[in-house]
Amino acid sequence: MSGFRNIFDQHNWEEEKASIYAKTSRDVEAALAAGKRTLEDFKALISPAAAPYLEQMAQQSRRLTQQRFGHTMQLYIPLYLSNECQNICTYCGFSLDNKIARKTLNKEEILREVEVIKAMGYDHVLLVTGEANQTVGVDYFREAMQLIRPHFSNISMEVQPMDQEDYAALIPHGLHGVLVYQETYHQADYKLHHPKGKKSNFYYRLDTPDRLGKAGIHKIGLGVLIGLEDWRTDSFFTALHLQYLEKTYWQTKYSISFPRLRPCSGGLAPKVVMSDRELVQLICAYRLLDQEVELSLSTRETPKFRDNVIKLGITALSAGSKTNPGGYATDLSSLEQFEISDDRSPAGISHMLRTQGYEPVWKDWEEGY
């Protein structure tokens, strides 16, 4: 088996962790001054030793982001199609062992949701489901995309990992990007958090970006769920994964997300709590490592935090999000996947962006090229 798995297997979690925590201010200064930064530089920038350099990191991160992305901010919105799920994930409201009402949107319901999202001004949509292959499998996605595609320029998905052929089959129906978070790269802990269901297969998930790259998907989103394990080590592995993918599937774009564990029904208390300061450090470290990668921030974060970090490296924001199926029009009270912290409307976010000198971008894709 070729692919990232080979590289992953050559790395040891504890050794990488120790090497991150052993970084000194000298390493951080060298990383800040370097032209092209390596993964060792990235380790220094996410290490505790970098804390006193945060302002400097932020200044550089802002400069690099503006140089590459200008003063624009991509807006996106999730459309939850289903909360059915055959997995147990200790941190998720949709987990199989949670006794909640399950719902999968039918065609009429999807179209009603689409109408509300379009009215907000969106032209890109992110389809989200749990993992229930019998009801919400590739056939369901194909049908949903056929319905949705006439209304949106760009469709992305954040659903269960699928086989390469399934991804390839959805591309002609408008699939542009796929987000698949590893949750954690700590193999033993991964098992603890995913005790049951298809998701408990660590390597099948780890191989997903390779399958996406081979299928020729345009954009791949990576990330870990912050709170499950040491975020610095998890982020190092994410960066390792990102660099491998950028070199291998060089025609693909990449994005990183930073979901911090949020309260949910039946939820687990985070093992590791990441402070706002640390999240800023991580965002800047990614930008200093990689000028091209898109960095996105969801409504899990508070308005004040979001208003400030958009200047520091973030290039995509969600706004007006509902995390329950039917949440926009059909079933306003169904149970959400996690609580959101920023409930401002897309118009409100758009206004905030403009007052900060940013142009909100609702559409950035056209079919055919």
Next chain:
Amino acid sequence: MTPLVIAGHTFSSRLFTGTGKFSSLPLMEEALLASGSELVTVALKRVDVHNQSDDMLQHVHHPQLKLLPNTSGVRTAKEAVYAAQLAREALETNWLKLEIHPDPRYLLPDPIETLKAAEELVKLGFIVLPYVHADPVLCKRLEEVGTAAVMPLGAPIGSNKGLKTIDFLEIIVEQSNVPVVVDAGIGSPSDAAKAMEIGADAVLVNTAIAVAANPVLMAQAFRQAVLAGRQAYEAGLAPVHRQAVASSPLIGFLDEV
């Protein structure tokens, strides 16, 4: 210094040399040996393919020297494939420096024909090292069709102008999963050292050695420059310090409650 591996073959020298333009074959031989090089390109068009006792081949016949026939002179993919097959037969090696330059003035490589030929030659079992412009996208496309390395140019062949394409060479080095050999344009040992410092895996030098007043001494100078450049790369160059740009603080909000 870490050894270089191309298609499973290990080289301890990262200096590759050419055999053109020397004033005599014995001088060429002496310079090649002085360079420490282990890979030597030979223009197929200069070899008498039907004669194993060809003069040129006699002078490069040393156990440490691996021959890399090149297709210099061909103008299309079709001609290149034909030349490659001739070379394989005559020189008993499936290694090939693929060069296709329809332009007789600057001998600039044709990217479209090169990609076509590379794809076909890989299928025919050749170890293909293509000579190309310093074009990062082309280099990735070549890697995808299975070339064993890429050989982007620093400047036009024989110009001795140095690394005119350095910004693109840096991108190629950063992105490549196969060895990057900077070929053409290297005019002085400092150019070679610079190419190695930015992370190139090897350099190929011909004119700068062959045309020097003292080719043997120049070959030694290149040998040391390549070594020094590689050592600097492996040691990790100290960062160039830039002045921090003072501006209003960005993270003040973190302290507000």
